Amino acid sequence: MANLAVQTRQTGPNEYAYFVVDVDQNLSIATFANLELANKFAAAGDDSDAALLAARQENINATGGVRNNPQPPPFVPAVTPPGGGVTYETIPKDDPVAKQLNDANAAREAERVQNTRAVRVADPNYEGGFRYEIVPKSQERTSANAVPNTATTFTTPVIFDQPVNQVQNSATPVLGNAEDPSIPLVLPPVTNVETAAQPVPTYRAEYNAIQDSWVVVNANTGQVLTSGLTEEQANALIVDENAPTPNIPQPQVAAPNPYPGGLPYDEDSGLLNPGFTLNERNEPVFVGFDFVEPATQASAEQSRIEAQTREAQRQQTYINQQRQINNQDWRLRLSLAPQSNYLYNVPDAGILDPLKPSNGVIFPYTPQISTSYKANYSPTDLTHSNYRGYFYQNSYTDSVTVTATFTAQNTREANYLLAVIHFFRSVTKMFYGQSQNLGSPPPICYLNGLGEYQFNKHPVVVSQFNYTLPSDVDYIRAGSSNNLQLNQNPLRDKQSTTTNSGLNSVLRLANAFLKPGGARDLRPPTSTLTRVNSPTYVPTRMEIVITLLPMQSRTQVSQQFNLQTFANGQQLKGGFW
Amino acid sequence: MAATYDSTSPYYTTGYSQFFLDTMTNRPIPFLNDDQFWPINLTYQYRPDLLAFDLYGNSRLWWTFYQRNPNTLTRPPLDFAVGVQIYLPQITTLQTVLGF
Numbered sequence: 140m141a142n143l144a145v146q147t148r149q150t151g152p153n154e155y156a157y158f159v160v161d162v163d164q165n166l167s168i169a170t171f172a173n174l175e176l177a178n179k180f181a182a183a184g185d186d187s188d189a190a191l192l193a194a195r196q197e198n199i200n201a202t203g204g205v206r207n208n209p210q211p212p213p214f215v216p217a218v219t220p221p222g223g224g225v226t227y228e229t230i231p232k233d234d235p236v237a238k239q240l241n242d243a244n245a246a247r248e249a250e251r252v253q254n255t256r257a258v259r260v261a262d263p264n265y266e267g268g269f270r271y272e273i274v275p276k277s278q279e280r281t282s283a284n285a286v287p288n289t290a291t292t293f294t295t296p297v298i299f300d301q302p303v304n305q306v307q308n309s310a311t312p313v314l315g316n317a318e319d320p321s322i323p324l325v326l327p328p329v330t331n332v333e334t335a336a337q338p339v340p341t342y343r344a345e346y347n348a349i350q351d352s353w354v355v356v357n358a359n360t361g362q363v364l365t366s367g368l369t370e371e372q373a374n375a376l377i378v379d380e381n382a383p384t385p386n387i388p389q390p391q392v393a394a395p396n397p398y399p400g401g402l403p404y405d406e407d408s409g410l411l412n413p414g415f416t417l418n419e420r421n422e423p424v425f426v427g428f429d430f431v432e433p434a435t436q437a438s439a440e441q442s443r444i445e446a447q448t449r450e451a452q453r454q455q456t457y458i459n460q461q462r463q464i465n466n467q468d469w470r471l472r473l474s475l476a477p478q479s480n481y482l483y484n485v486p487d488a489g490i491l492d493p494l495k496p497s498n499g500v501i502f503p504y505t506p507q508i509s510t511s512y513k514a515n516y517s518p519t520d521l522t523h524s525n526y527r528g529y530f531y532q533n534s535y536t537d538s539v540t541v542t543a544t545f546t547a548q549n550t551r552e553a554n555y556l557l558a559v560i561h562f563f564r565s566v567t568k569m570f571y572g573q574s575q576n577l578g579s580p581p582p583i584c585y586l587n588g589l590g591e592y593q594f595n596k597h598p599v600v601v602s603q604f605n606y607t608l609p610s611d612v613d614y615i616r617a618g619s620s621n622n623l624q625l626n627q628n629p630l631r632d633k634q635s636t637t638t639n640s641g642l643n644s645v646l647r648l649a650n651a652f653l654k655p656g657g658a659r660d661l662r663p664p665t666s667t668l669t670r671v672n673s674p675t676y677v678p679t680r681m682e683i684v685i686t687l688l689p690m691q692s693r694t695q696v697s698q699q700f701n702l703q704t705f706a707n708g709q710q711l712k713g714g715f716w
Numbered sequence: 717m718a719a720t721y722d723s724t725s726p727y728y729t730t731g732y733s734q735f736f737l738d739t740m741t742n743r744p745i746p747f748l749n750d751d752q753f754w755p756i757n758l759t760y761q762y763r764p765d766l767l768a769f770d771l772y773g774n775s776r777l778w779w780t781f782y783q784r785n786p787n788t789l790t791r792p793p794l795d796f797a798v799g800v801q802i803y804l805p806q807i808t809t810l811q812t813v814l815g816f
Contacts, residue, residue, distance in 0.1 A: 644769065644770040645770075647759050647760075647766075647770050648770050648771070650757070650759060651754070651757050651759060651760065652754075653752070653754065653770075653771065653804070655770070655771060655773075656771060656772065656806060656807040656808070657751075657752060657771045657772070657804040657805060657806040657807055658752075658806060659750050659751070659752040659806075
């Protein structure tokens with residue numbers, strides 16, 4: 140004998156179904172379209188198969204399921220099945236139990252709507268290119284601060300593809316579990332929370348039966364800080380979180396989204412709107428304009444480091460510049476006057492051309508320089524005196540002897556050595572015969588080197604030039620800037636290359652003195668080519684000795700010279716010997 | 717179908733009958749005063765095609781040297797030897813005459 144009761148459900152505008160349920164076992168035994176048959180079956184209390192088969196047969200033979208009386212029959216609250224199988228939307232408002240459930244559902248929905256927000260997110264994988272995310276308005280950050288240079292981590296928002304009215308609701312904000320977002324984590328409302336003007340963050344551990352794990356919630360707000368913990372971990376975390384340290388992570392409350400429709404992206408550029416960031420699943424969420432991501436903070440730190448690096452590099456550059464000033468070329472150099480228009484300072488200097496870039500002769504190896512400063516005294520033999528008397532006559536700087544070594548290891552250096560030799564030859568001769576500056580003596584040169592207080596634009600003339608062509612060294616061919624290329628001509632001809640590259644074609648034509656297209660070259664052979672045909676050889680190593688005479692002008696001596704100024708070194712810069 | 721010859725070919729103007737080329741029609745290169753007189757060097761010895769490629773960008777124009785120097789060059793390519801002085805037609809002349 141079973142304890143059976145009848146439960147009525149409306150299945151249409153004017154249609155009802157009558158369920159016979161076992162009150163003790165909370166099971167639905169049979170469904171009837173006729174209330175009388177249902178009451179008859181329930182009153183009999185026989186749930187055997189035979190009785191059920193008979194009732195079913197009788198139900199089939201009975202007419203309808205459509206009541207003439209639209210008023211619902213009395214309802215038995217005790218036999219209301221708990222939740223499962225009940226579709227709230229189909230419960231009529233006049234059903235007191237259904238109304239109660241519906242009101243509770245509406246209350247939860249209102250609370251959910253208040254605590255969460257639907258965000259439209261562009262996603263090409265969804266139909267229409269958009270989907271909606273249910274994002275808690277109070278976003279919480281977990282441990283993003285502890286992980287530098289990583290994206291901001293938030294509690295996982297619940298994502299729904301279904302209509303909003305099918306979302307499972309809860310009395311408290313629903314924050315999904317990070318491990319399984321499809322399972323929402325329903326937390327009971329927080330009770331026994333003392334209301335204070337300044338709420339102190341209090342955290343507590345709670346057991347989640349669905350997840351079979353422990354979660355840590357904020358007792359003030361009821362929001363879940365972390366989930367998926369064991370009891371020990373949760374308790375340990377509570378101790379740390381409740382410790383009175385300033386490092387307690389305060390949940391950040393998201394600012395209201397100022398954009399219409401909550402669009403995280405700019406539809407034109409596709410970029411994130413200001414105030415949006417990406418969570419750990421690379422989904423956009425709005426966190427407010429005052430929020431600074433750890434990645435941004437790291438970027439700012441990186442920018443500071445780079446600025447410091449640039450400042451250090453700038454200082455190092457300044458130091459290098461100063462060092463370069465200190466370490467500038469201090470090799471000995473003998474050059475012509477800057478505004479001169481003779482020897483190598485002419486457009487076509489011939490074999491003196493290599494001296495143009497160096498503005499004179501640079502002694503590549505530190506030469507031996509002999510300088511003597513003399514003061515002449517006329518001795519006077521005094522009668523009946525134990526000492527000789529010296530009477531000052533004059534002072535002068537004696538000749539400067541420079542002994543230098545030159546080497547030539549390639550054609551370029553050979554050209555330079557040949558130019559040096561010929562320069563010293565030329566600089567000892569006057570402008571005579573058909574020269575331009577007819578009648579002028581050999582030009583004045585200027586000696587520089589070894590720093591500003593050694594030889595600084597000191598005027599000299601070359602009085603003697605000695606060089607010896609040694610017999611125990613190799614000689615190298617000089618005379619052309621493209622000597623290296625031309626020296627390889629025989630080899631290239633023997634190879635008889637058939638490479639059709641443009642460069643080789645041009646080289647072949649150049650070696651044959653032809654121009655592309657067969658254009659006739661009317662120019663006469665250049666002097667370079669002439670020199671190629673008659674090369675000059677210079678030793679790979681040789682020494683030269685030049686004798687220089689200091690040549691101070693009378694104007695300088697009489698009007699500019701000042702012994703004190705010379706003594707303090709200032710006039711050394713002006714070229715006074 | 718007879719083969720067709722490019723305008724740079726010496727057989728461009730030569731006709732054909734059925735499957736055979738007709739008697740070759742000469743394509744003379746005019747003698748101009750601005751043609752460069754040049755001695756063949758070792759690089760281009762026996763290689764008129766290489767010289768044509770370097771000068772004109774087309775090795776198929778090698779025969780123009782023989783057309784321009786019919787008295788000097790008679791047996792290609794072995795008479796294209798070092799020291800032989802020939803006239804080199806300009807490419808503009810070839811473009812005008814040959815039409816390429």
